[in-house]
Amino acid sequence: MARIVIIEDEPDLALGLRDNLEFEQHTVAHGATGEEGLRLVAAEPTDLVLLDIMLPDIDGFEICRRLRAAGHTMPIVILSARGQEIDKVRGPELGADDYVTKPFSLRELLARVHAALRRSTQSAKAARTQFMVDDRQVDLVRQVVITPQGELPLGYYESEILRMLHEHLGQAVARTDMLLRIWGVGVGPADRTVDNHIVSLRRKLEPDPQKPRHILTAHAVGYKLVL
Ligand code: CA
Numbered sequence: 327m328a329r330i331v332i333i334e335d336e337p338d339l340a341l342g343l344r345d346n347l348e349f350e351q352h353t354v355a356h357g358a359t360g361e362e363g364l365r366l367v368a369a370e371p372t373d374l375v376l377l378d379i380m381l382p383d384i385d386g387f388e389i390c391r392r393l394r395a396a397g398h399t400m401p402i403v404i405l406s407a408r409g410q411e412i413d414k415v416r417g418p419e420l421g422a423d424d425y426v427t428k429p430f431s432l433r434e435l436l437a438r439v440h441a442a443l444r445r446s447t448q449s450a451k452a453a454r455t456q457f458m459v460d461d462r463q464v465d466l467v468r469q470v471v472i473t474p475q476g477e478l479p480l481g482y483y484e485s486e487i488l489r490m491l492h493e494h495l496g497q498a499v500a501r502t503d504m505l506l507r508i509w510g511v512g513v514g515p516a517d518r519t520v521d522n523h524i525v526s527l528r529r530k531l532e533p534d535p536q537k538p539r540h541i542l543t544a545h546a547v548g549y550k551l552v553l
Contacts, residue, residue, distance in 0.1 A: 328373035328443055329353045333363030333389060334405065335381050339428075343376060346432055347439070360384030367393060372400055374443055376435075377422070379406045387420050394421035401442035405430070457492060459531045459540050459553060464488060471530045478530045483508060483523050491541070491551035498544030524549055 330347055334340040335358050344354045355370075357363030360383045367375060375393065379386035390402055401423040423445075424438050455466040463472040466489050469480045480488070486508045491499055501520045505511055509519070528535040544550050 327351045327353065329355070329370060330374045330376065330439070331363060331366045331372050332356045332376045333360065333366075333381065333386070334376065334378040335359065336378070339405075342432065343435070346436060350436070358382075360386075360389050364389060364392065367398065368396075372398070373446070374400055374439060375402045376439070377402055377404050379404060390420040390422050399446075401446050403435075403438055403442055405435075454492070455489075457553065460533065462531060464492075464531070466492075480530070481523070481526070484527050484530075487520065487523055487549075488527065488551070491549060495551055495553065498547045498550045500548040502548075504548065520548070 327350075330352050332340050332343050332347075332354060334343070334356070337358070340356050340358070344356055347354045355366045357366045360381045363375075363377070363381075364384075366372075377386045377389060381389075384392075386404060386406070390404070393402065402421065403424045403426060404422045405426055405428060407428050423442050426435050426438055457464055459471075461474055464470075464480075465472065466480075466485050469482070469485045471478045471480060487504060490504055490507065501517070502512065504520050505517065524541060525535075528538050528541050531540060532538045540552055542550050542552055
C-alpha cells in the first residue's frame, strides 16, 4: 500500500481519484494548489504523485522540477488537459514518469498508477541488492563482487553481513545484532565469527584491506559501511 499525493484543483476529479485509490487501500493526501501539494509531499514519505498541470498558483511542470531538484525520486504521473501536446515532450524532460491526457478513464489511470508503483518498487529493491563500492559492484542476489579483474564469490554469511551493513549505511551495526539476526544466536564478547568474515569481506572490497575505507570498525561495537 502506497502513500499517494494528488495535486489537482478540480475538486470532483480529485475526489473521484481519492475514493478509488483509498478503496485500493492506499493512503491519499490531496492538495488543491501547487504550494499545498509541495507541502504534502515534503511532510511525509510519498510513493507516488498525481500531478495536474494547470493549477492556480505554480504549474505542474515547475512542481515536477522542484520535486526532482529537492531529491525526490518517487514516480510522478502527470494529468493534463487534451491538446497540451507540448507536455508530452516536456514531461519526461522534467522528470515525470508517465502522462495521462484528460479526460481519461479511471481504469486507465489506475492501471498507470499500478505500473508506476511496481516499477519503482522493483528499482528500490534492485538498489538494495546491487550497489557500488568504489569500482566494485556488489550483487547480493547473485552473491558476487564484480571487480574490474573479474568476479569474486561472496559466501552466504558475507552476503548477509553486507546486506545488514548496507541497510544501515553509515551507521554502526553491533556484532551482537549481526550474530542474532544472521546466525540466530547470542554469543559472548570473545566471539570472533563476525570479525573473521569482515576480514574476508575487506579482502574482496577494499583496495587496501589493511586500511579499510568502506567497511569500518565502530570501536567496541561492531562495523559500519561507508560508500
Ligand atoms: Ca487544473
